[in-house]
Amino acid sequence: xxxxxxxxxxxxxxxxxxxxxxxxxxxxxxxxxxxxxxxxxxxxxxxxxxxxxxxxxxxxxxxxxxxxxxxxxxxxxxxxxxxxxxxxxxxxxxxxxxxxxxxxxxxxxxxxxxxxxxxxxxxxxxxxxxxxxxxxxxxxxxxxxxxxxxxxxxxxxxxxxxxxxx
Amino acid sequence: xxxxxxxxxxxxxxxxxxxxxxxxxxxxxxxxxxxxxxxxxxxxxxxxxxxxxxxxxxxxxxxxxxxxxxxxxxxxxxxxxxxxxxxxxxxxxxxxxxxxxxxxxxxxxxxxxxxxxxxxxxxxxxxxxxxxxxxxxxxxxxxxxxxxxxxxxxxxxxxxxxxxxxxxxxxxxxxxxxxxxxxxxxxxxxxxxxxxxxxxxxxxxxxxxxxxxxxxxxxxxxxxxxxxxxxxxx
Numbered sequence: 051x052x053x054x055x056x057x058x059x060x061x062x063x064x065x066x067x068x069x070x071x072x073x074x075x076x077x078x079x080x081x082x083x084x085x086x087x088x089x090x091x092x093x094x095x096x097x098x099x100x101x102x103x104x105x106x107x108x109x110x111x112x113x114x115x116x117x118x119x120x121x122x123x124x125x126x127x128x129x130x131x132x133x134x135x136x137x138x139x140x141x142x143x144x145x146x147x148x149x150x151x152x153x154x155x156x157x158x159x160x161x162x163x164x165x166x167x168x169x170x171x172x173x174x175x176x177x178x179x180x181x182x183x184x185x186x187x188x189x190x191x192x193x194x195x196x197x198x199x200x201x202x203x204x205x206x207x208x209x210x211x212x213x214x215x216x
Numbered sequence: 217x218x219x220x221x222x223x224x225x226x227x228x229x230x231x232x233x234x235x236x237x238x239x240x241x242x243x244x245x246x247x248x249x250x251x252x253x254x255x256x257x258x259x260x261x262x263x264x265x266x267x268x269x270x271x272x273x274x275x276x277x278x279x280x281x282x283x284x285x286x287x288x289x290x291x292x293x294x295x296x297x298x299x300x301x302x303x304x305x306x307x308x309x310x311x312x313x314x315x316x317x318x319x320x321x322x323x324x325x326x327x328x329x330x331x332x333x334x335x336x337x338x339x340x341x342x343x344x345x346x347x348x349x350x351x352x353x354x355x356x357x358x359x360x361x362x363x364x365x366x367x368x369x370x371x372x373x374x375x376x377x378x379x380x381x382x383x384x385x386x387x388x389x390x391x392x393x394x395x396x397x398x399x400x401x402x403x404x405x406x407x408x409x410x411x412x413x414x415x416x417x418x419x420x421x422x423x424x425x426x427x428x429x430x431x432x433x434x435x436x437x438x439x440x441x442x443x444x445x446x447x448x449x450x
């Protein structure tokens with residue numbers, strides 16, 4: 051089975067906010083396989099879309115493959131211990147098992163798409179925090195239906211339940 | 217509901233019962249598209265089978281001069297839906313495009329809606345759904361997997377409607393007639409089912425709905441269904 055149905059049901063019938071808290075906790079504590087510093091990459095002039103290539107056109111923003119890391123790190127900063135780990139993953143031919151920080155639990159029944167939000171001019175930092183100051187990605191912004199709807203109202207986007215939940 | 221920046225559609229369907237051969241392709245397609253759990257003889261006998269669309273059979277005449285009429289029955293997306301006012305938590309409502317929508321998050325499982333539906337097209341999840349391997353690997357990611365304790369029903373494949381509308385918007389063009397096809401319509405080999413915008417008088421479904429062959433199921437109840445059944449005018 052793909053999901054822990056039993057657990058999901060227990061959560062569902064308890065407090066609605068519990069999953070958010072649980073997610074925040076997981077996100078904040080996320081122990082990434084590599085201490086990837088977002089801030090230093092942003093400082094070097096990389097755009098979010100350079101690595102999260104789906105954010106402007108697809109549903110999922112996506113994580114870069116290890117080959118993408120190696121486009122630069124085959125030459126750059128090879129001596130750093132964290133980069134060494136990247137090289138090790140690349141040499142083994144396996145993807146870096148990043149821990150996902152932001153996600154909607156399947157019990158929220160949300161079909162979120164990045165593309166329309168990006169095209170509506172919502173900046174990445176609105177939902178993901180200021181990554182110029184963060185090192186390893188953390189769950190800094192809490193997403194609730196209230197925060198989604200506030201923005202949808204301001205931007206005159208659809209407030210129909212079925213726009214997101216189906 | 218602020219939808220003023222969009223063209224308002226009013227989705228409807230026409231089903232030609234003279235064309236339907238009762239092949240059940242629509243039922244299979246619906247199951248695959250909408251992550252419906254499978255049912256067996258035992259669950260069906262207990263009234264727990266879930267089919268968002270079913271093919272009803274009607275026999276006309278006496279054996280051996282018998283004629284079978286098939287009628288695919290799905291949610292009729294009634295304009296005056298009997299399921300909506302009985303929901304204590306507003307989990308089912310009419311969306312701006314005329315779809316009768318079920319919000320799984322809101323549903324608390326009173327089952328009033330299913331009891332009040334004259335077409336018996338609403339289904340309750342008595343258990344968490346289970347699929348025999350490898351069917352558990354073929355879920356449609358665009359559709360939720362409903363948990364135990366909530367109602368579910370035909371959505372007119374709202375994920376396909378949303379996708380077509382999104383693509384049309386990105387390409388800055390109006391949605392063409394016939395561009396949105398729910399899984400059942402797409403799979404019908406006899407092309408007995410037509411889906412489209414009832415607000416567009418030129419759409420195929422509007423013309424069929426206004427043809428003399430059109431009837432609606434249990435119309436006398438005043439539910440104003442948006443599924444039109446076409447049959448030989450007698």
